[in-house]
Amino acid sequence: MKKAIxxxxxxxxxxxxxxxxxxxxxxxxxGQGGLATNAAEKVYVAPGEHDEYYAFxxxxxxxxxxxxxxxxxxxxxxIPVFSQFPTSxxxxxxxxxxxxxxxxxxxxxxxxHHPDISQxxxxxxxxxxxxNGNNTPRxxxxxxxxxxxxxxxxxxxxxGNHSSSFITExxxxxxxxxxxxxxxxxxxxxxxxxxxxFKGALSFISVDQETGRMGIxxxxxxxxxxxxxxxxxxxxxxxxxxxxxxxxxxxxxxMEVNSSQNDKDFIAAVNWKVIEDYVNNGxxxxxxxxxxxxxxxxxxxxxxxxxxxxxxxxxxxxxPGAVFFLPTPKSPHGCDVxxxxxxxxxxxxxxxxxxxxxxxxxxxxxxxxxxxxxxYGIPILKFEDVLAGTVKQPGLGPLHTEFDGKGNAYxxxxxxxxxxxxxxxxxxVLDRQPVFYSVGHGMIPGGNSREPFxxxxxxxxxxxxxxxxxxxxxxxxxxxxxxxSGDKMELLLDFPTHGEPHYAxxxxxxxxxxxxxxxxxxxxxxxxxxxxxxxxxxxxxKGNEVHIYMTTxxxxxxxxxxxxVKVGDKVFFHITxxxxxxxxxxxxxMIGANNAELLIMPGQTKxxxxxxxxxGVWPFYCTDFCSALHQEMQGYVRVSPANSNMELxxxxxxx
Amino acid sequence: xxxxxxxxxAIAIVTLISCGGKEExxxxxxxxxxxxxxxEASTETTNASSDVKPSESVDLTNKGIGPIxxxxxxxxxxxxxxxxxxxxxxxxCMACHKPDKKFIGPAxxxxxxxxxxEWIMNMILNPEEMTxxxxxxxxxxxxxxxxxMANQNLTEEEARQVLEYFRTL
Ligand SMILES: [Cu+2]
Numbered sequence: 001m002k003k004a005i006x007x008x009x010x011x012x013x014x015x016x017x018x019x020x021x022x023x024x025x026x027x028x029x030x031g032q033g034g035l036a037t038n039a040a041e042k043v044y045v046a047p048g049e050h051d052e053y054y055a056f057x058x059x060x061x062x063x064x065x066x067x068x069x070x071x072x073x074x075x076x077x078x079i080p081v082f083s084q085f086p087t088s089x090x091x092x093x094x095x096x097x098x099x100x101x102x103x104x105x106x107x108x109x110x111x112x113h114h115p116d117i118s119q120x121x122x123x124x125x126x127x128x129x130x131x132n133g134n135n136t137p138r139x140x141x142x143x144x145x146x147x148x149x150x151x152x153x154x155x156x157x158x159x160g161n162h163s164s165s166f167i168t169e170x171x172x173x174x175x176x177x178x179x180x181x182x183x184x185x186x187x188x189x190x191x192x193x194x195x196x197x198f199k200g201a202l203s204f205i206s207v208d209q210e211t212g213r214m215g216i217x218x219x220x221x222x223x224x225x226x227x228x229x230x231x232x233x234x235x236x237x238x239x240x241x242x243x244x245x246x247x248x249x250x251x252x253x254x255m256e257v258n259s260s261q262n263d264k265d266f267i268a269a270v271n272w273k274v275i276e277d278y279v280n281n282g283x284x285x286x287x288x289x290x291x292x293x294x295x296x297x298x299x300x301x302x303x304x305x306x307x308x309x310x311x312x313x314x315x316x317x318x319x320p321g322a323v324f325f326l327p328t329p330k331s332p333h334g335c336d337v338x339x340x341x342x343x344x345x346x347x348x349x350x351x352x353x354x355x356x357x358x359x360x361x362x363x364x365x366x367x368x369x370x371x372x373x374x375x376y377g378i379p380i381l382k383f384e385d386v387l388a389g390t391v392k393q394p395g396l397g398p399l400h401t402e403f404d405g406k407g408n409a410y411x412x413x414x415x416x417x418x419x420x421x422x423x424x425x426x427x428x429v430l431d432r433q434p435v436f437y438s439v440g441h442g443m444i445p446g447g448n449s450r451e452p453f454x455x456x457x458x459x460x461x462x463x464x465x466x467x468x469x470x471x472x473x474x475x476x477x478x479x480x481x482x483x484x485s486g487d488k489m490e491l492l493l494d495f496p497t498h499g500e501p502h503y504a505x506x507x508x509x510x511x512x513x514x515x516x517x518x519x520x521x522x523x524x525x526x527x528x529x530x531x532x533x534x535x536x537x538x539x540x541x542k543g544n545e546v547h548i549y550m551t552t553x554x555x556x557x558x559x560x561x562x563x564x565v566k567v568g569d570k571v572f573f574h575i576t577x578x579x580x581x582x583x584x585x586x587x588x589x590m591i592g593a594n595n596a597e598l599l600i601m602p603g604q605t606k607x608x609x610x611x612x613x614x615x616g617v618w619p620f621y622c623t624d625f626c627s628a629l630h631q632e633m634q635g636y637v638r639v640s641p642a643n644s645n646m647e648l649x650x651x652x653x654x655x
Numbered sequence: 656x657x658x659x660x661x662x663x664x665a666i667a668i669v670t671l672i673s674c675g676g677k678e679e680x681x682x683x684x685x686x687x688x689x690x691x692x693x694x695e696a697s698t699e700t701t702n703a704s705s706d707v708k709p710s711e712s713v714d715l716t717n718k719g720i721g722p723i724x725x726x727x728x729x730x731x732x733x734x735x736x737x738x739x740x741x742x743x744x745x746x747x748c749m750a751c752h753k754p755d756k757k758f759i760g761p762a763x764x765x766x767x768x769x770x771x772x773e774w775i776m777n778m779i780l781n782p783e784e785m786t787x788x789x790x791x792x793x794x795x796x797x798x799x800x801x802x803x804m805a806n807q808n809l810t811e812e813e814a815r816q817v818l819e820y821f822r823t824l
Contacts, residue, residue: 551750580808581808
């Protein structure tokens with residue numbers, strides 16, 4: 001009996017301990033015990049209140065971009081970018097299918113990596129966010145009023161579009177570099193002849209400041225190395241762009257060994273202003289190309305795809321003063337420039353030390369022509385002449401560095417699973433914190449700009465293991481939020497992310513939220529298939545195409561009874577949502593449709609194709625719980641045999 | 656002894672559950688055919704002494720809740736303004752209101768004999784608050800089975816034009 005009581009008493013105690021806080025009674029490596037600190041308070045955003053920052057995480061193999069709030073770590077939205085998204089019909093609706101057009105045809109997936117927010121004068125302005133598709137090289141622009149992907153441009157002569165998409169101080173250019181070098185133009189040739197024959201294209205995509213429209217201004221055709229990551233100069237180094245390279249060996253097989261032979265690879269420093277001048281004065285060579293440029297228009301709610309047939313290429317050896325190589329130890333990954341623009345950090349992933357180059361020293365070395373040979377005609381600067389300093393043995397496997405705007409840098413270490421804070425200029429290590437586990441990139445909101453908001457650091461970890469409840473072999477990747485406002489970093493929160501975030505971009509919430517669109521004005525809807533007045537709702541036949549011009553409002557479709565459709569017809573539901581209020585979408589789902597549903601925002605028109613294969617009376621309904629009478633939001637299409645003489649008819653109510 | 660054990664066990668269970676309790680709530684989220692508030696509120700707001708439906712009831716004093724506090728209508732109908740109002744009505748209201756016949760919402764014909772101009776304007780401009788806090792609008796919502804009067808985000812000017820159009824009906 002006593003024993004039983006004891007067991008119960010201890011059960012009560014354990015329950016008390018376990019119930020809300022799993023800090024104390026677990027391994028020391030697990031968290032810092034929320035109750036011992038005020039970490040819980042720091043990430044708590046009371047019901048109904050808003051987060052302080054937006055954070056946009058790339059989705060990696062999800063192809064998308066997810067929107068989170070910081071410090072709460074709550075996910076607000078998944079923005080479909082390079083992947084079809086049945087939730088909204090993106091990439092399935094007739095209006096959005098052209099977004100996936102490429103020179104390879106319809107490519108409804110990609111691997112999205114590095115988002116970057118537009119800037120003016122080196123500060124985040126919150127107009128657009130750009131992100132790269134790695135696999136079938138593309139750059140997308142997302143409008144930050146609507147949080148919708150509005151443009152995708154394909155990149156010719158590229159492969160593994162990884163050193164992308166980073167933005168210059170006034171969003172003059174979105175820059176995209178090829179990770180894999182390829183034959184240019186593509187041709188049938190032996191793989192082993194890679195060396196000396198392949199090229200690495202670095203694309204400078206100009207951005208129209210009014211519309212945001214992208215266009216490839218020029219491609220710099222570099223030697224056939226792998227261009228891993230890149231970063232624009234800031235402030236004093238504005239006008240330059242820096243790219244890390246690896247595989248300067250130009251190996252084409254067993255890369256994990258063969259491309260790690262050289263003691264040093266390069267950071268390529270590109271003076272894009274000089275090249276811009278050269279190009280504006282007629283420099284460069286136009287070469288035939290074939291790449292898709294897809295644009296979504298907010299007034300027509302329609303994407304169009306154009307195949308571009310030409311691209312301007314620039315041979316770096318033809319533009320004096322444009323490109324230099326900075327030797328950097330051991331396959332550098334991240335290429336980061338501090339907010340002042342003075343320091344260029346090469347995170348040599350196989351090196352024990354972090355290498356920091358000085359922009360001032362670089363200019364000096366260039367001016368005094370202190371070259372140490374050349375590679376394919378491009379001058380190599382002397383390592384010692386450009387070196388600002390090294391951070392000695394800070395950890396293992398440095399990948400990427402962010403800045404807090406207070407003179408400190410934060411580097412992620414993949415192999416030793418930690419974030420290390422160090423001081424720019426003195427190179428001393430100030431603090432280190434373990435992460436769980438194997439961190440890739442880190443992010444400080446605004447960290448890519450002249451003025452970082454140095455309050456939080458987010459580590460994007462590659463490995464989750466036991467951090468969360470197990471969910472079978474596959475786990476969401478884990479992010480960890482640190483408070484960096486004090487001398488020491490303080491771990492506040494773990495939260496799961498979607499897909500595999502390779503990088504993120506954060507911005508103060510007040511910059512964006514005032515611009516966020518609430519609904520589309522019906523009066524501005526220029527979709528050619530829109531039904532702007534309910535009286536115009538109708539059904540038309542064109543051969544075996546049936547066009548249903550339908551409207552929705554709480555809680556009915558007009559028309560909701562349709563007859564005269566036949567087996568073998570191709571039925572287009574053109575649906576216009578007549579709501580004019582915030583957050584009242586309607587959904588549309590048709591039984592047996594071989595594509596997806598539509599989620600139609602107020603004032604928007606979307607089109608879904610349905611090819612009925614069976615005779616019968618088939619229902620459709622609204623998928624979004626729109627009102628108390630949502631369950632009544634439904635209708636029927638009568639499908640007659642292919643040879644039937646049934647005339648089209650439609651109705652709603654008694655009329 | 657037994658009692659102590661039982662209560663200890665109960666405490667243990669309660670404490671264990673306390674933070675996992677969320678999952679249970681999900682189940683009462685959405686139910687087919689549910690008509691929230693309708694049954695509950697009807698007893699409280701329906702005037703038991705009369706059989707007049709809220710849509711047919713006359714209330715020429717209530718100005719409603721919203722931005723419009725006072726509105727004097729000139730004797731003459733401004734036909735140009737009414738024509739503009741009809742255009743707005745066609746694109747933004749017709750999906751739920753037929754001019755002379757009950758549809759999703761009530762027909763506006765003769766509405767100025769039943770309602771004050773201010774109340775009508777406030778119903779158009781501020782329907783969420785009206786159907787929540789104005790007794791007449793609340794009763795209407797119930798009569799119409801909880802089907803919401805949509806906020807179509809008209810400007811005050813547009814709402815005024817629609818009101819002028821209503822005068823012609
Ligand atoms: Cu609906």
